[in-house]
Amino acid sequence: MAPPRRLSAERVTLAHGGGGKAMRDLVADVFVAAFRNPEMGELEDQARLSSAALAEPGAQLAFTTDSFVVDPVEFPGGDIGTIAVCGTVNDLAVGGARPLWLSAAFIIEEGVEVALLRRVAASMRASAEAAGVVIVTGDTKVVGRGSADKLFVTTSGVGVIPAGRRLAASRVRAGDVALVNGVLGDHGAAILAARGDLALTSDIVSDCRPLDGLMEAVLAAAPGVRAARDCTRGGLASALNEIAEAAGVGIELDEAALPLRDEAKGICEILGLDPLYLANEGTLVLFAPAGEAEAALAAMRGHPAGRGAVAIGRAVEAHPAVVVMRTLLGGRRIVDMLVGEQLPRIC
Amino acid sequence: MAPPRRLSAERVTLAHGGGGKAMRDLVADVFVAAFRNPEMGELEDQARLSSAALAEPGAQLAFTTDSFVVDPVEFPGGDIGTIAVCGTVNDLAVGGARPLWLSAAFIIEEGVEVALLRRVAASMRASAEAAGVVIVTGDTKVVGRGSADKLFVTTSGVGVIPAGRRLAASRVRAGDVALVNGVLGDHGAAILAARGDLALTSDIVSDCRPLDGLMEAVLAAAPGVRAARDCTRGGLASALNEIAEAAGVGIELDEAALPLRDEAKGICEILGLDPLYLANEGTLVLFAPAGEAEAALAAMRGHPAGRGAVAIGRAVEAHPAVVVMRTLLGGRRIVDMLVGEQLPRIC
Structure with missing residues (x-):
């Protein structure tokens, strides 16, 4: 032409x-x-x-x-x-x-x-x-x-x-360990601050990044990984609720282990939001069998998109289809699926 | 779930x-x-x-x-x-x-x-x-x-x-015959009338339909077909201009052969539009080598989406990349590519 x-x-x-x-x-x-x-x-x-x-x-x-x-x-x-x-x-x-x-x-x-x-x-x-x-x-x-x-x-x-790979939320079993690859909520916080009408200033930038290289590295080191979800609209909380429901397992989260930025927590407090529901565009949660959790975590940390990877909880037999968080104060609270609309047009 | x-x-x-x-x-x-x-x-x-x-x-x-x-x-x-x-x-x-x-x-x-x-x-x-x-x-x-x-x-x-099929606008050669599967412009005319603000009433309905069955029938009967285009935005005129440019051939159209509905022509006259540029959603133009044109035409007419199929012109060596129409009155006019916007949001 x-x-x-x-x-x-x-x-x-x-x-x-x-x-x-x-x-x-x-x-x-x-x-x-x-x-x-x-x-x-x-x-x-x-x-x-x-x-x-x-x-x-x-x-x-x-x-x-x-x-x-x-x-x-x-x-x-x-x-x-x-x-x-x-x-x-x-x-x-x-x-x-x-x-x-x-x-x-x-x-x-x-x-x-x-x-x-x-x-x-x-x-x-x-x-x-x-x-x-x-x-x-x-x-x-x-x-x-x-x-x-x-x-x-x-x-x-x-x-x-590739032949033989079968990741699915329904495959998660009690005892599996939940891992995330880094800080939660940066995309949601960055968009909120960028809208300007909230009079917030922030240094937070969106976590937008491709995760295919990270997933390949994890699956090479821990081929038994059961399922993964990127925590976009609805955040970590919605991804975990979907997995708990599909697998018929309970999920237990440790609040102390969650990688949250003080600045994002501050924005959420001002606005009455919960950072567990903030959107991410380069953050995923995956479930590895207990025997492969260390290998999966090490593979994540060895990849540029997973330097901040941590274990945040596990799948349990108790309370099937329900996500429960052990709070910093030693209490327990249910982390439900988002009911209404937290942030329109976040992605 | x-x-x-x-x-x-x-x-x-x-x-x-x-x-x-x-x-x-x-x-x-x-x-x-x-x-x-x-x-x-x-x-x-x-x-x-x-x-x-x-x-x-x-x-x-x-x-x-x-x-x-x-x-x-x-x-x-x-x-x-x-x-x-x-x-x-x-x-x-x-x-x-x-x-x-x-x-x-x-x-x-x-x-x-x-x-x-x-x-x-x-x-x-x-x-x-x-x-x-x-x-x-x-x-x-x-x-x-x-x-x-x-x-x-x-x-x-x-x-x-499937292996061996290679339809491409660039493969059209002088001597190839241009065929359409039915009446031109029904989608554009139906949308215009449906907008209501033009105070037009019309019985024309959009030609929306899938054409995969028709294409399979044509390719079975005429495997040498060079190229096909559905005549959506910009209509037949734009599709033919793209083909003429890609193949470096001229295209000659017979106005007398074009399957146009009187009602669509009437709407176009009132609005100062050219029916050759009206959008279609179930109408295509294809080029068959002269030796396969009859077989292709018969295959189209034998399919429910091609009952009104006709030959409308041919590719020629003269005027490369230019589409020329022989008019009903015996004259010739260039059918150029659409320059501006004829009908916003037609599809």
Whole structure:
């Protein structure tokens, strides 16, 4: 095809979503320029891909999708592009899949600066490179002013689960140890502070990062790991409740062991929030059989995304499907699933 | 997991996007209930899939995505769910892929009626069944009033391209015959009339339909078909311009042969639009080598989605990358790519 023409318009107009020349120029100038890769092949409406890993006997294809509507679009530690790539990579990784390819679909509000789109596309490219995945196909729609809030991004991901791996929440057994890879709640706290209307200042940056390398390291050292979940919307508390319910086990947490930042705890106290429900974008919880817990912990700590890994509790036979925390004061309280809405548009 | 609780709320609230109980209930009651299928397996954050077709030597994986923002969400002949499924199925099919699995991500405006979501989910299920694909994974986000316009849906699709198939716009050669499977412009005309603010009444319904069965029938009868494109945003004119540019050929259209409805022509005349640019959601153009054109045409006409198939023109050596129409009056005019925006939010 012809070389992309440089966009003269500085803001997106409805014409950029019309399927004609203006759209082709926007796509070529902003998105293809950022994502261009030999795996994209000819610019057809679909990517055509081959992977020897997918043809291995017993391998499964993993497929996942998420829409991202985070407000604000840019925040300390990343932007909507960073979490759109990391979020989908991590959904694949926590299931034991090796992420291969991503799609990216953009819904853009008329009037958005093209420079913002360029920054988001650059973030996506950087996060994809860090995760070892390729953005191979995409789409762009434009809606009128007031019909969307700046920019929504939907990513889907395809990965391969090697033969023999079967991580599932339902596989967790009493006695398994719960491990997290680092500090909890940084994404939620960073977004809260970035919204500005709370008159909070903070040095906390989002924990946005891909976790596929960390998961591979853990599974190499502790192949018996039962299940993992990234603690996004609803935070650690919601992830643990899902696992407890799926496995029919109780989960016991040690408050003293939880890696929480004083600053995040302070923000939560001011706002009446519970840090266990704060969203994360680069933090996961996994359950390892007791005999492999040390190996899993060591593997996490040996990886850049797991330096702060700690054991935070265990699965128990008592109180099936219920998560209980032993508090600093020696009491016990139930950590329920989030009922209402803590923080809209956190991801 | 526990059986889904029936939603009592009749409208979506921000809590339905919060990652907690309300969201789980909405997802279980509306989306899982509609899409539930053995291939979904356990409700992990990812679908885990196997296909012998993908493991065949020489087979390729096809991957595509589209966001849908059509306004209005419901229209004669379908709704946003119908086109979200058909659009992605068709993107796979026109590249020669057999669609296997879809993902579906929903961005919902606070206040939307749950009943609307149920209708859209039912449409998606019906279209997926018609296409022979399974919706295997999804996501739900909710944004505040005024931050989105009711409902946006993003689908991604995975399919398999059997060994030896290679459809690509660049493969079209002078002498190839251009065929369409039916009447042009019905989707665009139906949406225009449905918007109501144009004081138009019309009996036209959208042509929304999956085209994978049609493509399989054509490729069985005419395996030499070079390329196909579904004529969505930008219509037939944009699809032909893309092909002419990619292949470096000219394309000559016969106006007399174009299957246009008088009613659609009438709407276009009133509004100063050109029906060649009207969007379609179940209409494609393909190029067959002259020796296979009759076989391809017969195969199309033998399929329910191709009863109105006709030859509309051919690729020529003259005027490379330019589409020219021989008009009813014997003149010739250039059919350029759409420059600006004809109809925002047509899909």
